[in-house]
Amino acid sequence: MDFERYDRIRPIRWEGDQLSLLDQRRLPFVVEHVACRDSEAVGRAIHDLVVRGAPAIGIAAAWGAVLAARGVDAVDGAAALARLAPALDRLQAARPTAVNLMWALARLRRVLAAAGADWAAVLEAEARAIETEDLAANRHMGALGAALIEPGSGVLTHCNTGSLATAGFGTALGVIRAGVAEGRIGRVFASETRPWLQGARLTVWELLQDGIAATLIADGAAAHLMKTGAVQWVIVGADRICANGDTANKIGTYSHAIAARHHGAKVMVVAPSSTVDMATAHGDDIEIEMRDPAELLSVAGTRTVAEGVQAWNPVFDVTPAGLIDAIVTERGVVMAPDRARMQALFGPG
Known part of the structure; x- marks a missing residue:
């Protein structure tokens, strides 16, 4: 497909001495980059949602580790790892639910532990590899997921899973991009995704850049939309996929999946294999991140709720895996996921 046409946005730019992050809090009306010159700034950017989306968080953290290594004097990787441990721990604590963050940092720890005197170069090369591999994986997943969709289908997506959430092209939005390019998707709907409005601020903006028409709906309108027969697939990303196929994603995904099952629509989860956590048996074991309740009490800084409301x-x-029809990763597709089918593709964990 024409990647140049459908792959124009890059939220993360390594500039040699700093990490430049597209500030996703200010989109769609202000396109501004935040310069992070040390790992603490990267950690704040991850926590404060300057950068968001599980793959993008992992990539940003990897470059944050490279920044943390600047100024560290160590004879080999093992010695460097000991000195970098506090900075890596702080990066990991920035967002606890997204397994890609832990996966990326664990990957850097492994290569550092085995590195010699050139450990700094090894670390930077690994961060670059994490980013470039993500882009290639997204393009492959786009093709795999699009192949499951009947021509002319309507799709609904939730939150933002596009170029803004990854190294480029996107996961669930990558499938949508590929499906549109191949004529398989006739209409795209995006739910607004309260309280940060990632669907309204980011997803429809991204699609607009690519010339893909999208219709925005309120989160609570999804079931009614499905009742009309306009949606054949709900296509979403993931922040963690468990060994049995249970999937953590942006709040509201579960509601969409229940509505889809009731109305005969299918649910596709699209995520890189780094999001699969075979060490977590099921969804009840996932730590669900809680954010400041104040985020629900205002919109764009203007309070909309009476004082004293909790x-x-x-x-x-x-x-739950029972509500998911397909999990798409760069390794392949798991249909009707359960523990046995997940192990067949990803191993026992």
Whole structure:
């Protein structure tokens, strides 16, 4: 397919002495980059949602580790790893649910432990590899996922899983891009995704850049939309996929999956294999990140709720494997996921 046409956005740019991150809090009306010159700045950017999306978080953390290594004097990788441990721990604590963050940092720890005197170069090369491999994986997943979709289908996506959430092209949005290019997808719907409005601010903006028409809906309108027969697939990303296929994703995904099952639509989860956590048996074992309740009490800085009202603000929910029709990764597709089918593709963990 024409990747130049459908792959124009890059949220993460390594500039040799700093990491430049497209500030996703300010989109779509302000396109601005945040310069991170040390690992602490990268950690803050991850926590504060300057950069978001599980793959992008892992990539940003990898470059944060490279920044942390600047100024560290060590004879080999093992010695460097000991000195870098506090910085790596701080990066890992920035967002606890996204397994890609832990996966990327664990990968860097492994290569550092085996590195010699050239450990700094090895570390930087590994961070670059994490980023370039993600882009290649996304393009492959796009083709695999699109092949499951009947021509002319309507699809609904939730949150943002596109170039902004990855090294480029996207996971679930990559499938949508590929499906549109191949004529398999006739109409795209995006739910707004409260409280940070990633669907409204980011997803429809991304699609607009590529010339893909998308219709925005309120989160609560999804079931009614499915009742009309306009949606054949709900296509979403993931922040963690368990050994049995249970999947953590942006809050509201579970509701969409329930509505899809009731109305005969299918659910596709698209994520790189780094999001698969075979060490976590099922969704009940996933730590669900809770964010400041104040995020629900205002919109764009303007308070919309009376003083004294309490709020509950989980960032993710868990969709049981039984509600998922397909999990698409760069390694392949798991249909009707369960523990046995997950192990067949990803091993016992």
